[in-house]
Amino acid sequence: MFKFNFSSSDNQDKTEDTIDDTNHKTCPPEADGKEIEISNIYHQNIQQYRDNCSPTTVVRNFHLVDVKHVEELITSESNGEFQSLKAAFQMNSDIIKGIYEGGMKIWECTLDLLDYFEKNSVQFDGLNVLDLGCGSGLLGMYALSKGALSVHFQDYNAEVLSLCTIPNVIFNNPDLKNRAKFFAGDWGPLLHKLDKYDIILTSETIYNPENYGKLIRIFEETLKKSGLIYVAAKHFYFGVGGNLYEFEKLIRQNERWTSSICFCSSEGVKREILKISQSAT
Numbered sequence: 001m002f003k004f005n006f007s008s009s010d011n012q013d014k015t016e017d018t019i020d021d022t023n024h025k026t027c028p029p030e031a032d033g034k035e036i037e038i039s040n041i042y043h044q045n046i047q048q049y050r051d052n053c054s055p056t057t058v059v060r061n062f063h064l065v066d067v068k069h070v071e072e073l074i075t076s077e078s079n080g081e082f083q084s085l086k087a088a089f090q091m092n093s094d095i096i097k098g099i100y101e102g103g104m105k106i107w108e109c110t111l112d113l114l115d116y117f118e119k120n121s122v123q124f125d126g127l128n129v130l131d132l133g134c135g136s137g138l139l140g141m142y143a144l145s146k147g148a149l150s151v152h153f154q155d156y157n158a159e160v161l162s163l164c165t166i167p168n169v170i171f172n173n174p175d176l177k178n179r180a181k182f183f184a185g186d187w188g189p190l191l192h193k194l195d196k197y198d199i200i201l202t203s204e205t206i207y208n209p210e211n212y213g214k215l216i217r218i219f220e221e222t223l224k225k226s227g228l229i230y231v232a233a234k235h236f237y238f239g240v241g242g243n244l245y246e247f248e249k250l251i252r253q254n255e256r257w258t259s260s261i262c263f264c265s266s267e268g269v270k271r272e273i274l275k276i277s278q279s280a281t
């Protein structure tokens with residue numbers, strides 16, 4: 001059942017993600033890729049925004065927007081905005097392929113990555129980071145909190161960035177300055193708008209095998225020579241065909257990459273973290 005649910009415990013209660021695999025004809029207008037500016041309401045007075053807004057959900061010490069409020073805002077909206085999220089509500093689905101790609105929910109593997117970073121003291125200080133398929137933005141916010149020089153947040157849906165990611169990032173980073181940028185759109189066209197990164201973080205983005213080529217192209221074109229990629233994913237995405245084994249096989253086909261599994265869940269749905277770097281030449 002689709003829920004705009006930011007509670008990690010509720011997410012873990014679910015046994016299956018609900019993914020609508022039908023080919024829908026209408027893509028959101030931003031699907032060809034664009035940068036979403038932090039809107040004036042936030043930009044002009046970040047401190048005022050923080051004073052007036054009281055996020056109600058806390059996940060791993062990050063304060064997140066009240067998704068119930070977002071839900072109300074979307075459903076009461078009658079001037080034709082937020083079509084992708086409205087569709088997700090109506091269809092009771094976590095993902096509607098090509099329309100809404102799941103960014104409003106916090107997916108389990110994001111929490112795996114956060115735990116892994118903490119346990120292994122992964123360093124972000126002074127680095128340029130890409131949170132690829134960011135949704136709520138937790139991974140990028142973690143990097144910012146650990147001193148990342150910049151974080152670029154990317155989500156398929158501009159609506160997710162405007163209503164969820166951007167408010168979250170601002171709320172948790174009062175001293176944001178120019179350290180964050182936000183990109184909406186499909187990974188294909190978006191490739192040319194992205195920069196070069198020391199670390200690419202991506203969680204629960206390999207459920208659709210049709211997108212593997214685009215993801216790997218982004219890795220190839222945007223990772224700095226000494227960079228690292230963390231891919232957190234379920235072992236299998238039942239019903240849609242995505243699986244980490246096939247994804248890793250594609251990565252290994254290119255001698256340029258070295259990969260290893262650095263985390264494997266011990267309970268529930270099997271989840272792993274794949275760490276990728278460039279092979280020494």
Ligand SMILES: C[S@@+](CC[C@H](N)C(=O)[O-])C[C@H]1O[C@@H](n2cnc3c(N)ncnc32)[C@H](O)[C@@H]1O
Nearest residue numbers: 101102106107110133134135155156186187203
């Ligand atoms: C299942 S959500 C995971 C969100 C978040 N990383 C998490 O773990 O909570 C998948 C993410 O990948 C993005 N995404 C999926 N397919 C995409 C595509 N073809 N192009 C661009 N972004 C895509 C979605 O917008 C969303 O942010």
